[in-house]
Amino acid sequence: MTSVKHFHSAMNGAPVLNGVAGSIIAVLEACLVTGLGLQSVATLVVSGGVATANFASGHSFEPDTIALIDGAAPAGLNGEKRIISTTTNSVTFAAPGISDQTATGTITAKLAPAGWEKAFSGTNLAAFRSLAVESTRMFLRVDDTGTTNARVVGYESMSDINTGTGPFPTTTQISGGGWWPKANAANATARAWTVIADSKGGILHVHTATTNPGISGVV
Numbered sequence: 422m423t424s425v426k427h428f429h430s431a432m433n434g435a436p437v438l439n440g441v442a443g444s445i446i447a448v449l450e451a452c453l454v455t456g457l458g459l460q461s462v463a464t465l466v467v468s469g470g471v472a473t474a475n476f477a478s479g480h481s482f483e484p485d486t487i488a489l490i491d492g493a494a495p496a497g498l499n500g501e502k503r504i505i506s507t508t509t510n511s512v513t514f515a516a517p518g519i520s521d522q523t524a525t526g527t528i529t530a531k532l533a534p535a536g537w538e539k540a541f542s543g544t545n546l547a548a549f550r551s552l553a554v555e556s557t558r559m560f561l562r563v564d565d566t567g568t569t570n571a572r573v574v575g576y577e578s579m580s581d582i583n584t585g586t587g588p589f590p591t592t593t594q595i596s597g598g599g600w601w602p603k604a605n606a607a608n609a610t611a612r613a614w615t616v617i618a619d620s621k622g623g624i625l626h627v628h629t630a631t632t633n634p635g636i637s638g639v640v
Contacts, residue, residue, distance in 0.1 A: 426452070426487050426535050429615040433481040434458030434531075437611045438627065440604030443545040445625075446565045452616040453537035453549055453623070456489055457481065462528035465493055471505070472498055472516040474530055481532050482512045489533035490514075493524040501533045536620030541582040548579055553620040560585060564598065568607035569629075574598035605629045 430438060434457045436447040451457040458481025462474045474480075474490070482488055482504045490499050502514035512530075541548040545566045550558060560579045564572040577587025590599060604612050613628040 424619045425617065426533060426619065427485075427615070427617045428452045428457065428532060430611065430613045432458060432483075432532070433479055434460075435481075437609075438603060438614045439609050439611055440568045440607040441609055442568060443565050445571045445601060445603050446545065446547045446563055448614060448616065449549060449563065449625070450539055450547065451534075452618060453535045454539050456531040456534040459529060459531040462490075462493075462530050465490075465498060465524040465528050466522075467498070467516045467519050467524070468521050470515065470517050470519070471513050472502075472519070472524075473511055473513050474528075475511045476530075477510070479510060480507070480512060480530070482507055482530075487533040488512065488514065488530050491529050492526045493528045494526045495519060495522075495524065498524055535616075535618035535623060537618075541579060543582040546582050548576075548582055548585075551620050551622075556621040559587075562598070563601075569602065569604050571601040571603060572598040573601055601625070602627060602629045 436451050438444045438448050460476055460480060463477050464475045466473050484504055484506055486504050488502045488504055490502055493499050497519050498516060505513045505515065536552050537549050538552055539547050540550045540560060546564055548560045548562045550560050560576040562574045562576060575589045576585030579585040610631055615626040617624045
């Protein structure tokens with residue numbers, strides 16, 4: 422598995438973050454757990470140790486993003502691949518040791534997730550945890566029942582979405598958990614976001630307003 426992945430709201434298939442309950446969980450689940458932008462690959466051609474994936478109409482990838490390829494034969498083309506270059510309807514990645522050929526199979530591609538699980542969930546509630554055995558394996562509980570802000574608490578262990586031990590911050594430190602701003606108003610207008618993560622941690626950057634969304638933001 423490759424290490425650091427990055428995602429942002431302008432990618433094809435990216436979840437919308439807005440001032441609506443549940444939207445920040447949708448972003449985190451896509452980036453950390455499931456991946457995003459799943460598409461069928463029209464053709465996958467290897468030439469000179471480089472594979473070119475062609476799509477019928479657009480894709481979600483940028484140079485240095487990590488694609489997860491599945492369903493291809495030979496099997497060496499499957500798995501996480503760092504994108505080298507892109508055009509409107511194609512991407513390339515390294516395919517060392519694979520002879521020149523056109524791959525067969527029902528091939529799909531998506532932006533690979535960072536390597537987490539959603540261990541527990543409820544209505545607009547989620548507890549995320551890294552799958553990496555060398556990580557702390559602690560939980561991040563996200564309460565996304567609000568509109569403009571989510572509340573977050575880390576736990577050393579959890580047995581269900583509402584039960585955990587070793588909280589941080591404690592209720593004495595910040596009652597209800599830390600604040601993660603989502604939007605400056607409770608509406609469905611999309612806000613810009615960026616996630617940079619690996620299997621042990623990550624950064625979420627949100628622009629809560631709709632003006633100059635690529636310039637400033639709130640972590």
